[in-house]
Amino acid sequence: xPYETDYTNQGFTKVGTRVNxxxxxxxxxxxxxxxxDANAAGxxxxxxxxxxxxxxxxxxxxxxxxxxxxxVKAVLTGKDFPDLTGGNRGLMDILENCMARGRALYDGHAVxxxxxxxxxxANKALKLIKVTYKQLPHVTDVDEAIKPGAPIIHDWxxxxxxxxxxxxxxxxxxxxxxxxxxxxxxxxxxxxxxxKSFKTxxxxxxYIEPHACLATLGPDGSGELWVTTQGxxxxxxxxASLLGLEVAKLKVTSSEIGGGFGGKTHVWTEPVxxxxxxxxxxxxKLVMSRDEVFRATGPTSSTSVDVKIGxxxxxxxxxxxxxxxxxxxxxxxxxxxxxxxxSFACYDLKNVKSVGFDVLVNRPKVAAxxxxxxxxxxxxxxxxxxxxxxxxxxxxxDFRIKNAAKKGTKASYGPVYGPIGIGPTLDAVKNHPxxxxxxxxxxxxxVACGFWFNFGGQTCTxxxxxxxxxxxxxxxxxxxxxxxxxxxxxxxEELGIDYEQVRVTIGDTNSLGHNDTTEGSRGTFSSGxxxxxxxRNAVDVLKQRAAATWDIPVEQVIWEAGEARAKGRQNNNxxxxxxxxxxxxxxxxxxxxxxxxxxxxxxxxxSFASHMCDVEVDPETGATKILxxxxxxxxxxxxxxxxxxxxxxxxxxxxxxxxxxxxYIYGDDGRLQNAGFLDYRIPVCSDLPFIDTQILEIPNPxxxxxxxxxxxxxxxxxLAAIGNAVSNAVGVRMTHVxxxxxxxxxxxxxxxx
Amino acid sequence: xxVQLSGILSQAAGGARSVECTGATIGExxxxxxxxxxxxxxxxxxxxxxxxxxxxxxxxxxxxxPINADxxxxxxxxxG
Numbered sequence: 001x002p003y004e005t006d007y008t009n010q011g012f013t014k015v016g017t018r019v020n021x022x023x024x025x026x027x028x029x030x031x032x033x034x035x036x037d038a039n040a041a042g043x044x045x046x047x048x049x050x051x052x053x054x055x056x057x058x059x060x061x062x063x064x065x066x067x068x069x070x071x072v073k074a075v076l077t078g079k080d081f082p083d084l085t086g087g088n089r090g091l092m093d094i095l096e097n098c099m100a101r102g103r104a105l106y107d108g109h110a111v112x113x114x115x116x117x118x119x120x121x122a123n124k125a126l127k128l129i130k131v132t133y134k135q136l137p138h139v140t141d142v143d144e145a146i147k148p149g150a151p152i153i154h155d156w157x158x159x160x161x162x163x164x165x166x167x168x169x170x171x172x173x174x175x176x177x178x179x180x181x182x183x184x185x186x187x188x189x190x191x192x193x194x195x196k197s198f199k200t201x202x203x204x205x206x207y208i209e210p211h212a213c214l215a216t217l218g219p220d221g222s223g224e225l226w227v228t229t230q231g232x233x234x235x236x237x238x239x240a241s242l243l244g245l246e247v248a249k250l251k252v253t254s255s256e257i258g259g260g261f262g263g264k265t266h267v268w269t270e271p272v273x274x275x276x277x278x279x280x281x282x283x284x285k286l287v288m289s290r291d292e293v294f295r296a297t298g299p300t301s302s303t304s305v306d307v308k309i310g311x312x313x314x315x316x317x318x319x320x321x322x323x324x325x326x327x328x329x330x331x332x333x334x335x336x337x338x339x340x341x342x343s344f345a346c347y348d349l350k351n352v353k354s355v356g357f358d359v360l361v362n363r364p365k366v367a368a369x370x371x372x373x374x375x376x377x378x379x380x381x382x383x384x385x386x387x388x389x390x391x392x393x394x395x396x397x398d399f400r401i402k403n404a405a406k407k408g409t410k411a412s413y414g415p416v417y418g419p420i421g422i423g424p425t426l427d428a429v430k431n432h433p434x435x436x437x438x439x440x441x442x443x444x445x446x447v448a449c450g451f452w453f454n455f456g457g458q459t460c461t462x463x464x465x466x467x468x469x470x471x472x473x474x475x476x477x478x479x480x481x482x483x484x485x486x487x488x489x490x491x492x493e494e495l496g497i498d499y500e501q502v503r504v505t506i507g508d509t510n511s512l513g514h515n516d517t518t519e520g521s522r523g524t525f526s527s528g529x530x531x532x533x534x535x536r537n538a539v540d541v542l543k544q545r546a547a548a549t550w551d552i553p554v555e556q557v558i559w560e561a562g563e564a565r566a567k568g569r570q571n572n573n574x575x576x577x578x579x580x581x582x583x584x585x586x587x588x589x590x591x592x593x594x595x596x597x598x599x600x601x602x603x604x605x606x607s608f609a610s611h612m613c614d615v616e617v618d619p620e621t622g623a624t625k626i627l628x629x630x631x632x633x634x635x636x637x638x639x640x641x642x643x644x645x646x647x648x649x650x651x652x653x654x655x656x657x658x659x660x661x662x663x664y665i666y667g668d669d670g671r672l673q674n675a676g677f678l679d680y681r682i683p684v685c686s687d688l689p690f691i692d693t694q695i696l697e698i699p700n701p702x703x704x705x706x707x708x709x710x711x712x713x714x715x716x717x718x719l720a721a722i723g724n725a726v727s728n729a730v731g732v733r734m735t736h737v738x739x740x741x742x743x744x745x746x747x748x749x750x751x752x753x
Numbered sequence: 754x755x756v757q758l759s760g761i762l763s764q765a766a767g768g769a770r771s772v773e774c775t776g777a778t779i780g781e782x783x784x785x786x787x788x789x790x791x792x793x794x795x796x797x798x799x800x801x802x803x804x805x806x807x808x809x810x811x812x813x814x815x816x817x818x819p820i821n822a823d824x825x826x827x828x829x830x831x832x833g
Contacts, residue, residue, distance in 0.1 A: 205833075418807045454832070520831070521832060
């Protein structure tokens with residue numbers, strides 16, 4: 001039975017409270033099981049041999065010595081992965097990324113793998129594999145890769161999105177244009193025009209837990225995979241497609257996850273582990289080292305962006321354009337397209353055009369990273385917005401408010417907005433005490449806005465009520481940020497019981513129907529919706545049982561405050577039946593009581609945030625200290641405010657690291673120079689101030705509780721907010737992220753020159 | 754109805770920024786689009802989203818499209 005998804009403005013008794021998370025004790029006591037924590041009898045250790053070259057033909061791989069090493073049970077190369085993709089180019093890219101097929105495309109590309117009885121033997125075996133390479137010219141910089149004469153990464157790539165279709169190969173995999181109006185006419189009306197170019201370097205999601213899995217695959221094609229992932233159903237489908245398995249015969253269980261942020265939405269070594277297991281006919285545990293995580297999983301794009309915005313003296317923007325070049329690593333992606341779609345989404349613009357170019361380079365395949373592609377576009381656009389406000393002599397927040405998108409605005413990426421929260425977040429910023437703090441010497445303040453889409457997707461949920469009235473809720477969306485607590489609150493709210501009565505489990509792929517990956521800020525939005533409906537489904541059953549007990553029509557039974565009540569004067573003599581009482585009698589009234597729901601949770605609604613940041617820059621060293629940071633974001637409805645705030649703070653913390661320190665550094669040889677946390681510096685606690693938050697609740701009309709996704713948007717504004725703050729502190733416009741001390745000193749020096 | 758296209762989707766329609774299509778639901782609309790522009794099938798297989806009066810639908814093919822609705826075909830979004 002379909003349930004109504006519209007927002008109903010109901011009151012809450014459980015939702016909105018700050019209860020303890022159910023997985024907290026396990027996580028702080030070490031009892032929680034992560035990707036590397038599973039073991040099986042007779043398991044082998046998997047290891048992967050990786051290319052030391054940025055681009056090379058693999059002319060020969062001799063595995064004979066490794067195969068003869070005692071204790072080695074399986075050795076794989078690209079030849080052990082037949083093409084079962086049926087011409088699906090996307091699947092072939094995934095397969096080729098998992099294991100090179102005749103050509104190494106980046107430093108770290110897998111070229112062979114072994115499974116052995118222990119780590120020492122596996123490592124020795126890797127050293128015995130002799131790979132003969134013929135090095136090829138390489139390119140790792142996004143701007144260099146599109147110059148004439150640049151080494152071509154794939155001779156089969158023709159630039160998509162260009163009419164007529166090109167006939168020659170190019171490193172530009174795709175051109176994507178968005179916008180409306182007449183930008184030339186708009187710029188002609190402008191009194192002031194600012195045009196600037198920006199660069200951002202490649203960063204990694206930096207999750208603390210490396211990729212890890214335990215794979216078992218027998219000769220009959222039945223297997224199991226325990227894995228750290230954001231989407232075990234998607235992993236199942238992809239692995240099954242690549243390895244020629246029946247989907248139902250591969251059971252995938254998601255472990256606890258030590259961070260993903262988009263990087264664990266893609267498979268990297270899991271098909272290799274399964275294939276090793278199939279060849280050895282024993283379980284294989286494969287855990288990546290940190291070096292491998294940096295070199296061979298999916299960081300975000302490095303970018304190069306040009307922005308031009310014009311405005312009237314009255315502060316109204318007349319036209320805006322952006323050209324965005326995003327590298328996608330060695331395989332085509334759509335990352336520049338997302339940058340182009342999000343670049344001007346915060347503003348109400350009559351004339352706007354953004355063009356994205358997805359560019360191939362000899363770097364690892366780019367993966368999603370929290371609101372993928374939006375932070376870099378926002379850095380460029382929000383910097384120019386600040387410059388334009390300054391040129392017009394307007395307050396930067398007032399300038400944004402004057403041009404902010406609102407309900408009815410035609411978004412720069414096409415559709416017309418429904419109710420949205422950008423205006424209210426800016427109003428909140430304007431009135432926030434943070435904005436009144438006086439700045440000292442070498443200090444600067446920056447403000448920036450950010451946008452992300454959010455989505456819902458396929459979701460399937462089960463709710464089972466035990467005979468003691470306790471409730472087991474099984475969901476298929478991996479809990480990456482506290483969603484189990486939120487979903488338990490929702491179930492408790494619907495059933496009218498205590499939060500502690502509900503236990504939430506992430507079901508494996510054999511327990512539930514398909515659930516899309518936890519991405520797009522969808523976990524609590526979509527599984528929350530399915531939980532509401534599954535609980536209402538269970539309530540229907542509870543009412544039927546009560547009606548049968550009382551021998552009255554079910555239409556005369558209502559569910560209130562956790563109990564069935566008989567309506568009508570004729571039923572005045574019937575005392576209410578609590579959930580626990582009905583559950584206790586369930587074995588004799590029809591058996592187990594359960595609720596189920598499968599839903600395609602569309603209508604997630606777009607999300608906006610505005611951030612404020614104060615910094616102090618040491619002019620001697622170029623070091624930046626974040627003095628104060630505040631996030632204002634629309635959550636629709638905060639189911640569990642702690643975890644909403646946690647998402648706001650987490651996104652801001654990652655953005656601070658990205659803005660100030662984090663970057664992939666490649667040598668002239670095309671090899672990654674800093675594949676470890678000593679040289680790739682993510683922020684630690686001492687680098688961060690307390691990150692203040694303000695939750696706005698502008699209900700999403702397409703969710704019964706008004707929920708919007710909150711997980712991603714908070715990483716969009718930080719690069720720009722910090723860029724604006726640092727620029728204001730040093731008096732020089734910063735155009736290159738990360739704004740590391742050497743880059744700030746150089747900017748100051750160039751500015752003085 | 755007029756369906757607006759953007760990005761690589763307009764290339765599949767010969768570079769058109771908007772095309773005329775019929776359909777009472779998103780599913781019918783996409784079917785009619787492919788009949789007219791067979792190259793669009795590849796993009797539908799990869800996944801698209803349809804914005805109807807500003808609301809973005811990724812998966813619901815049975816979603817009704819009101820008369821005179823603002824309809825926009827978008828590439829499918831990925832998230833982190």
